[in-house]
Amino acid sequence: MIRWILAFFLAANVAAAQVSVDPERTAVRDGWWTLEVKLGLSQITPYRVFTLDQPRRLVLDFEGVTFGAIEPLNVLSGNRATAVRVGPLRPGWSRMVVDLAEPLVIAEAGMVTVAEGADLKVVLERATAEEFAASAGAPPDPGWEVVTGFDPQVAAQLAESEDFVVVIDPGHGGIDPGANQGGIKEADLMLVLAEELAVMLRDLDGVRPVLTREGDNFVPLSARMTIARRVGADLFISLHADALDEDEAQGASVYTLSADGGSDAARRIVERHERGDLLAGVDLSAAEDRVAKALMDLARAETGPAGRRFADALVSSMRAEGVRLNTRPRREGQFAVLTAADFPSVLVEAGFLSNADDRAVLASAEGRARIARAIRDTIALMAR
Ligand SMILES: [Zn+2]
Structure with a gap:
């Protein structure tokens, strides 16, 4: 054998x-x-x-x-x-x-x-x-445990700097395309939004944006958090636009980690994201209890409140920018990428690709700019 x-x-x-x-x-x-x-x-x-x-x-x-x-x-x-x-x-x-x-x-x-x-x-x-x-089991990765595209020296410099490091995480990528509706792939669209947001953040004094992927590559959920940890993230923002077949699935919402499973919709999106890793061939056998462990960490971490404050402020800012919001724009869910205890994190569901109006907004530069500006303005407040 x-x-x-x-x-x-x-x-x-x-x-x-x-x-x-x-x-x-x-x-x-x-x-x-x-x-x-x-x-x-x-x-x-x-x-x-x-x-x-x-x-x-x-x-x-x-x-x-x-x-x-x-x-x-x-x-x-x-x-x-x-x-x-x-x-x-x-x-x-x-x-x-x-x-x-x-x-x-x-x-x-x-x-x-x-x-x-x-x-x-x-x-x-x-x-x-x-x-x-x-x-069964994955062979040792040929140097892949090291985050690709990231010079360890650059990462160390970022981690040691006084700058406010914002890790922008475009959801999905590569063999995991995410939602795919009306000719638009979530992975591609979120990369565009992430790049546009990074351009805006570079104009802020003392703020340094870092992307978890810069092309159409697959990055496992755990690796996304490893990147954030390496660069000394002060804030982690995961960007998504998933597909859900239900009426309430329209408009933007901001998620933080919940102690319980969150709503049904949240559970379904979480499942979809974890399945992305599974389908792409990530060996999760060693990572199964990570959510439970992180939830314990959460109880003693200070990052939970900071993430929730950021999420609340971001919803206000999106409202001020005229972003199409979900009927319940502040939500909670057990997303793997939100389980870090060492930096605050939020997941922005920028809209739903399953909804034609959301899709039109997200496909337009102005629609994305409203979301990016809202995130930038909230970061400007937090980083001060
Ligand atoms: Zn997604």
Whole structure:
């Protein structure tokens, strides 16, 4: 039984290349006793493959691969796999996640050179639930535990500075697109809003904005908080515009952490966000009790009240800016990104992509500017 496979080739020209996937040579299908995953690549490239439990998934990471032409539904057949997702993971790396209907362990995996480029073949064999559990687990990340795009020296300087460091967290990204409605992806839109907000914050004296992601990359929820911790965040603002199928789901609202689960709507959005991590292939086995632990921390932290004061002030400021507000604009929920005890944090639901009016507002520069100005003005008060 193979636990996981890491294959790194040390040729520099390989690592920098753009590798494409040929849909004709790509398939996820049942064998007699097996599940076979085949990927036709334009050239050989570093990759890794492993399985995760709860739910059972096969994860394949590739360096330099763009999945452009691949329609996950078209490559999938048979019953042993139920879904395939592909997308960017972090700069230079992308991921394929295959949901498994039964316990299947990796029996063989290999990449070979062929006339068209390279073929990756992974064969999984039926196993017991116990065997699967024993073989599942993410390999050590190849330096990924370090936050990407962030020079540790720059982070240390920020952390030591007298400046008021505002960490802006554009929700979702990469293989986790978030809500997707009317041709708009939550991940893309929140990145735009985050960048526009950062430009405004840079004009404030003594305020330094930091983004948790600067492109269409996947950043696990826990890593977002690690970034905030590294740069010595004085405030953490997570930006979202989710989709919910209900009448009250319109207009902006500001969330802080609740000791209980919060409202039904909050619970559903929380679930969706945690599922983003799960679907993207994050190993949550070690992180399960983090909410409970953080809630205990919350009881003795001073950051809770500061976050709630900020949230209250932000709602007033949004009202003054004429932002379309939810009927209950101040809300609470058990969001993982709000569980830090060492800095105040809020989650701004800028509107709902499931609502056509909200979507129109968020798609317009002026609609986003109202929200950004309200956040900026509230920070200006708090940072003084
Ligand atoms: Zn979201």
